[in-house]
Amino acid sequence: MERRSFAENQVETPSCITLFFLHGGKVTEGIATLSLETDSKTTRRRNQISASARGMLREFLLGPENRLIATGIGLSDIEGTSPINFAMHPLLITAPAGYGKTQLLMALGATWSRHYAEHQVTFMTGSELSHAYLEALKLDDVPPFQKRYCRADLLLIDRLDELVDSPAVQHQLSVILDHRIRYERPTVMTTRQPLHALKLSERLTSRISSGLIVPLELPAAATRRELLDRIGEMHRIELSNEARELLAENTLPIPQLMGLFNQLNAMNVAACGPVEKQVVQQLLDDDHDQLDPRNIITATARHFGLKVNSVTGASRRKMDAMARAIAMFLIRDLTTLSYQQIGAFFQNRDHTTVMHACKKINGLIETDSTARSAVQELERFLVPHRS
Structure with missing residues (x-):
């Protein structure tokens, strides 16, 4: 199989936003780094996307099947080199585990920080929001808790479904969203289930529904081929055309796909020429046999x-x-x-x-x-x- 350089791929596939970025002369897996900041006075934890993170939106693979997400975040060019302009918010991204929701949120935060270095980007999970609220209650400090999340320039909440059993936190999030919608501050959230299946409070459901709800789709075959080329480049592993097509047509989630390449690395296949279809099929069969x-x-x-x-x-x-x-x-x-x-x-x-x-x-x-x-x-x- 003819190998193409990372730079050549960038030129030949301008419609793709890839999960990988060029760092130190080689392709590196990564999205963004998270820094945990602690307020010593109140011992509150605040998860923020580091402004120095280099994982930008063009490093997340969004093929044509996910163009609606690109529209939702207001990208004027699909390569993600322009600033994000949320025309519709709050934005809720839904998808099962393994589809890359967390990575997409972090890529959004890193891209925003790159274009708006002076802005505050706050990232948290649903359980971390619950924890922060409980700490605020203990300290009789709820108004500052609300203010912190109301004033973030970009608020990213991963795994909204973790709030299902926390009606008090749902109420607080409704208050926060009311303020953010009024002052046009974008909020992006993710969940593994459709909104109607979460059975959140009527008020919170209404606030979320006022924005845009969009599913994150698994990469289609064409997008997966591009992804396979990038992962192979990163691991210095070449797939035969048959092996590449087998994986392109397979619906294996991205984390498992990365794991498969790690297994190929451990087998030291790089020195043996292109990896044949039979080797990949055996790994897929073995993966199906093991416990989830x-x-x-x-x-x-x-x-x-x-x-x-x-x-x-x-x-x-x-x-x-x-x-x-x-x-x-x-x-x-x-x-x-x-x-x-x-x-x-x-x-x-x-x-x-x-x-x-x-x-x-x-x-x-x-x-x-x-x-x-x-x-x-x-x-x-x-x-x-x-x-």
Whole structure:
């Protein structure tokens, strides 16, 4: 297969916005960096997109199938080199897990910061908004809480569905959106489910519906071919035409697609010429045979009587931390995912954190009857044929 350079791809495919950017002479995966700022007076956490981030919209792959999103964010040119101009807001982006909603939000924030360096871009998840509100309640500090999010020049809220069981936070978000709509400050949110399925409060649903609701579609075959070329360039892996077409026609979510290339890297296929279709098909078949990590996390949460967010989140409660470590251990034990890939299911935790958790549980199985019993019961539930 003829290889094309990154620069050549940029020239030949001006209609694509790609997930990758040129950094230090090579293609690098990345969107934007998040900086956690702490207000020492009130110990509030504020998630903000770093103004120095270099992940811009032209680094997110939006093919023709997602042109409606480009329209919604007001791009005057599809390459994302012009400033964003939200003609319709609030903007709600809906899609199942693995479609790239979080990456798109971060790319939006980074692009906005690049063009409006003096503006404040605030990024948070639904659970982080809930946490911030609860802290404000404890400190009798709700008005400053509202003001902080009302005044952000661009407000990005990931996983709005995490507010389903928090009517008080839904009310606060309604108040915030009222202010932002009145003063024309854009807000972009994401959710895994359609708005009507979330069963949010009538007021919040009304405020969101006053803007634009648009689904994020999986890349079509043509877009996936471009994405495969970019990922292959990044990993220095060349696919045969047949292997490339197999993956282009496959609906594998982007994170799993990246994982497949990581597996090819581990197999050191780059030195053997173009990767053949049979090799890729075998990896796809193996992937179908293994457990879904999300099912393992859900089963672990149910075993401990916790919400999934408590297991995947940042809570330091003893029960939450134990369940989180066991879930990481089980994913490592029952799947072929790397430590880094496992960390992605737990708010992108570092691979060393996952390694430490697995080592800890491995030791507790020998010394702690509670941990040993939990692991054994979960394994019997998840993999009955092992019994």
